[in-house]
Amino acid sequence: MSASSSLASGLRSALGTPGWRTRFAPAPTGFLHLGHLVNAVYVWGIARAYGGRILLRVENHDATRCRPEFEAALYEDLDWLGLDRDLAHGVARQSDRGAHYLAALAHLSARDLVYPCQCTRREIEAVVSRASGAELPYPGTCRDLVLDPLRTTARRVRMYAGIETFDDLRLGARHQEPGTQCGDVLVRDRNGNWTYQFAVVVDDLEQQIDVIIRGEDLLASTGRQWRLARLLGRTAMPQVLHHPLVRHPDGTKLSKSNGDLSIRERRRDGATAAALLGEAAWLAGRQAAPRALTLDDVAELFV
Secondary structure, X not given: OOHHHHHHHXXXXXXXXXXXEEEEOOOOOOOOEHHHHHXXXXXXXXXXXXXXXXXXXXXXXXXXXXXHHHHHHHHHHHHHHOHHHHEEEEEEEHHHOHHHHHHHHHHHHOOOOEEEOOOOHHHHHHHOOOOOOOOOOOOOOOOOOOOOHHHOOOEEEOOOOOXXXXXXXXXXXXXXXXXXXXXXXXXXXOOOOEOHHHHHHHHHHHOXXXXXXXXXXXXXXXXXXXXXXXXXXXXXXXXXXXXXXXXXXXXXXXXXXXXXOEHHHHHHOOOOHHHHHHHHHHHOOOOOOOOOOOHHHHHHOOO
């Protein structure tokens, strides 16, 4: 069985009952580019093929990097691409959900799972050795200190020992140990921003997300997010699928910070929505050549 057929078989088995919910969740720290569109091909294609509903979640939890002009461009680009037509329940913006994150933090604090942290990244790097490119785990410096919580807004959640196991719909069984891999998870930083790791867990729980479809760069985050979800009371974990990333020839992924061409720049240069959808599907490995596709065609790539 080919990898494509194997994926389709797994999706049919796992997503056989229509009405499940997934999300498209970009951060407005720049304009949408082909890397985002690859994710959209997977999200819209799988949702359309297997009866899913899509929530648009704007992950603007980081007030220092997100900008309103990028958020406005996001809505415009989705409309031009035709991707807005399948969205359910409007738009969820993380910047509007501070009270929900505070309530979740209070729930964990009541269980003595939260503590203030005054460490800077430089201080952590000074005491933690790592291989080049490896994740920097928190060494627990502030875990057992008695710190005045008013001195810092930074908060960490204790990661108890144990392994989190999950089945990726594309990659199969995975096992991760958050306590060793990342240490106690930072859920709010020293600037008062909620972290990605915490906000998405609260959102996925409260927004009843059943299926998470995202890039392989977030695979390592799954175990710690599952652990946080369990601590918050989630009993049934979502299905999860991590798809390949679009990369440059040197292996680096497409990103806004690298100046990669945005969807709106490609549009300005004459590209059509169908051409860009087809190019993204090709880059995602779902078709053999960058053939133009309609949104209806995208679903056929996953059956």
